[in-house]
Amino acid sequence: MFCKSSFTNLLDMDYHYILGGVLVSSLTVVYVIYNFAKNKGASSRSIHLLESNEFGKTSENVTCNEEIDGITDIIIVGAGVAGAALAYTLGKDGRRVHVFERDLSEPDRIVGEYLQPGGYLKLLELGLEDCLDEIDAQKVFGYALSKDGKDAMLSYPLEKFSSDVSGRGFHNGRFIQRMREKAASLQNVKLEHGTVTSLLKENGTVKGVNYKTKSGQEFTAKAPLTIVCDGCFSNLRRFLCNPKVEVPSHFVGLVLENCNLPYANYGQVIVDDPSPIVFYPISSIEIRCLVDVPGQKLPSFGNGEMAQYLKTLVAPQVPPELYNSFNAAVDKGNIRTMSNRSMPASPYPTPGALLMGDALNMRHPVTGGGMTVILSDIVVLRDLLKPVHDLHDASALCKYLESFYTLRKPVASTINTLADALYKVFCASPDSARKEMRQACFDYLSLGGIFSDGPTALLSGLNPSPLILVLHFFAMAVYGVGRLLIPFPSPKKMWIGVRLISSASSIIFPIIKAEGVRQMLFPATVPAYYRTPPVY
Numbered sequence: 001m002f003c004k005s006s007f008t009n010l011l012d013m014d015y016h017y018i019l020g021g022v023l024v025s026s027l028t029v030v031y032v033i034y035n036f037a038k039n040k041g042a043s044s045r046s047i048h049l050l051e052s053n054e055f056g057k058t059s060e061n062v063t064c065n066e067e068i069d070g071i072t073d074i075i076i077v078g079a080g081v082a083g084a085a086l087a088y089t090l091g092k093d094g095r096r097v098h099v100f101e102r103d104l105s106e107p108d109r110i111v112g113e114y115l116q117p118g119g120y121l122k123l124l125e126l127g128l129e130d131c132l133d134e135i136d137a138q139k140v141f142g143y144a145l146s147k148d149g150k151d152a153m154l155s156y157p158l159e160k161f162s163s164d165v166s167g168r169g170f171h172n173g174r175f176i177q178r179m180r181e182k183a184a185s186l187q188n189v190k191l192e193h194g195t196v197t198s199l200l201k202e203n204g205t206v207k208g209v210n211y212k213t214k215s216g217q218e219f220t221a222k223a224p225l226t227i228v229c230d231g232c233f234s235n236l237r238r239f240l241c242n243p244k245v246e247v248p249s250h251f252v253g254l255v256l257e258n259c260n261l262p263y264a265n266y267g268q269v270i271v272d273d274p275s276p277i278v279f280y281p282i283s284s285i286e287i288r289c290l291v292d293v294p295g296q297k298l299p300s301f302g303n304g305e306m307a308q309y310l311k312t313l314v315a316p317q318v319p320p321e322l323y324n325s326f327n328a329a330v331d332k333g334n335i336r337t338m339s340n341r342s343m344p345a346s347p348y349p350t351p352g353a354l355l356m357g358d359a360l361n362m363r364h365p366v367t368g369g370g371m372t373v374i375l376s377d378i379v380v381l382r383d384l385l386k387p388v389h390d391l392h393d394a395s396a397l398c399k400y401l402e403s404f405y406t407l408r409k410p411v412a413s414t415i416n417t418l419a420d421a422l423y424k425v426f427c428a429s430p431d432s433a434r435k436e437m438r439q440a441c442f443d444y445l446s447l448g449g450i451f452s453d454g455p456t457a458l459l460s461g462l463n464p465s466p467l468i469l470v471l472h473f474f475a476m477a478v479y480g481v482g483r484l485l486i487p488f489p490s491p492k493k494m495w496i497g498v499r500l501i502s503s504a505s506s507i508i509f510p511i512i513k514a515e516g517v518r519q520m521l522f523p524a525t526v527p528a529y530y531r532t533p534p535v536y
C-alpha cells in the first residue's frame with residue numbers, strides 16, 4: 001500500500017484540508033472561465049471536413065510502393081513517430097504522399113517507449129491504435145511516485161473513458177515498424193529508402209527535396225508541401241526555425257529482466273539524489289529503467305565510472321523488487337545513453353514547408369510526453385488540411401497553416417511546460433527553498449483527489465489545459481509556503497517561503513515565456529487562430 005504525506009496530528013490535518021478547500025475553489029472558478037473562453041473561440045472557427053478516400057492495398061513488410069503517377073501532393077522527410085503517423089493520416093485522406101526515410105530497419109533505441117493515455121486517444125482518432133497490437137505492449141494505469149521510502153499513487157483519471165484507454169509501454173522500434181507498414185499499405189503512400197540532403201528552394205519557397213538513394217545516387221523530388229519530421233538531431237530545421245536546444249541532462253537506459261514492478265501495471269518514478277529514475281514495462285518480460293544524469297557530461301564507460309556510478313549512487317535508491325535485476329543489467333553491460341533535449345517551437349513560416357515532431361519542438365522526456373504532443377499535432381494538421389483541395393498556392397497555404405502553430409499550443413505547451421518544470425522541481429538542490437518545493441510537490445500530489453487527478457490529467461494529455469497547469473503549479477507553491485508557516489511562522493521560515501515562491505516563478509515563467517504567453521494561455525486572442533482555408 002502507499003502512504004499519505006506525513007501528517008502527524010489533527011491540527012495538521014485541519015489546515016491541510018482548509019488550504020486544499022481554498023485551492024479547489026480557486027481552481028474551479030478559473031477553470032469555468034477558461035473553458036467558457038476556449039469554447040467561444042473554437043465555435044467561431046468553422047472547418048468543413050471531407051470524407052476520407054478509400055484505400056485498399058496491404059503489405060506485410062515495409063517496402064517502396066510503385067510510383068503513383070509521378071505527382072506528389074506532400075513530401076515527408078523521416079518515417080519516425082511523426083513521419084510514419086503523418087504519412088498514414090494524410091494518405092488516408094487521399095493525399096499522394098512520398099516519404100523519405102534514411103533507415104527502414106527496425107529502430108533500436110531508448111526513446112519513445114511509453115505512450116501516455118492522451119496519446120492513445122489521439123492514436124484512436126487517427127485510426128492507428130492497431131499499431132499497438134502484436135508488439136507485446138503493456139497497459140499502464142498510472143505511476144507510483146517515491147520519495148524517501150514513501151510512495152504516492154498517481155492513477156490516471158480514466159473513469160470517463162473506455163476500458164482500452166490507458167498508458168502503453170512498448171519497444172519503440174516495433175511500434176514504428178507497425179506504423180510504417182500501415183502507411184506503406186496505402187496505395188497513394190510511397191515510402192522510399194533515401195536520405196534527404198537539402199530542401200529545394202526557389203525564390204524563398206520550398207519546392208521539394210534533394211535526396212540520395214541507398215546506392216548513393218542523387219535525385220530531386222518535388223511537391224507543393226514538404227513536411228520535415230527528421231527528429232531531434234534534425235539537419236533541416238535550421239532553415240525553418242530558430243532552434244534553441246538545451247540539454248539539461250542525459251538518460252542512461254537499462255533493460256531489467258526477471259522482475260516485477262512494485263505495483264502491477266504502474267510505472268515507478270523515484271525522486272531522489274541527484275535526479276529522477278523512471279521504471280515502466282516495455283514488454284511482458286522487460287522493464288525499462290531510465291536513470292537521469294544531470295549536466296552535459298556522463299560518467300565514462302571506458303574506465304568503469306558508469307558502472308560504478310550506477311552501482312554505488314543509483315542502486316541503493318532502486319526499489320527492492322528491482323534491485324537484483326538492476327545490478328544484473330549493469331553487470332551485463334547493455335547500457336544505452338541519450339541526451340535529453342528541450343527546445344520550444346520557434347518556426348519561421350516558410351511557403352511550401354512545415355516542421356513537425358522533435359524537429360519542431362522538444363521537452364524533457366521525464367514525463368514521456370513527446371509522442372502525445374506529436375500525435376496531437378497530427379490531428380490538428382489533418383483537420384486543417386482536410387478542407388484544402390489544392391496545395392499549390394504556397395503563400396496562401398503558408399498563411400493559413402500559421403494557425404497550426406497556435407492551434408497546437410494548448411496541448412503542446414501544457415505537456416512541454418509540465419515536463420520541463422517537473423524535471424527542475426524533481427532535481428535535488430542544496431538550496432533550502434528548492435528542497436521545500438520538492439517536498440511540497442510530493443506532498444501535494446500525495447493528497448489525492450483533485451490534487452493528484454488534476455496534475456495527472458495534465459501530464460497524461462487527458463486534460464491538457466495550460467491555465468490549469470499554472471494554477472496547480474502555484475497552488476503547489478502556496479501549499480509549500482502554508483506548510484512552512486502554519487502553525488508557527490518564524491522569520492526564517494517566512495524567508496524560505498518567499499524564496500520558494502520566487503524559485504517556483506523562476507522555474508515556470510521562463511518556460512511559459514519561451515512557449516509564448518499569448519499563444520499558450522490565450523490562443524483565442526491570436527489572429528492566426530481564426531485563419532480560414534484558401535478557397536479555389
Ligand SMILES: Cc1cc2nc3c(=O)[nH]c(=O)nc-3n(C[C@H](O)[C@H](O)[C@H](O)COP(=O)(O)OP(=O)(O)OC[C@H]3O[C@@H](n4cnc5c(N)ncnc54)[C@H](O)[C@@H]3O)c2cc1C
Pocket residue numbers: 077078079080081082083100101102103110111112113114115116194195196197229230231232234235251338339340341356357358359365367368369370371372374
Ligand atoms: C531518452 C528519451 C526518452 C524518451 N522517451 C519518451 C517516451 O517514453 N514517451 C514519449 O512520448 N516520448 C519520449 N521521448 C521523446 C520521443 O522519443 C520523441 O518525441 C519522438 O521519438 C520524436 O519523433 P520524431 O518522428 O520527431 O523523430 P524520430 O522518431 O527520431 O524520427 C525521425 C526519423 O527521421 C529519419 N531521418 C532523419 N534525418 C533524415 C534525413 N535527412 N532523410 C531521411 N530520413 C531522416 C530518422 O532516421 C528517423 O527515422 C523520449 C526522448 C528521449 C531523448
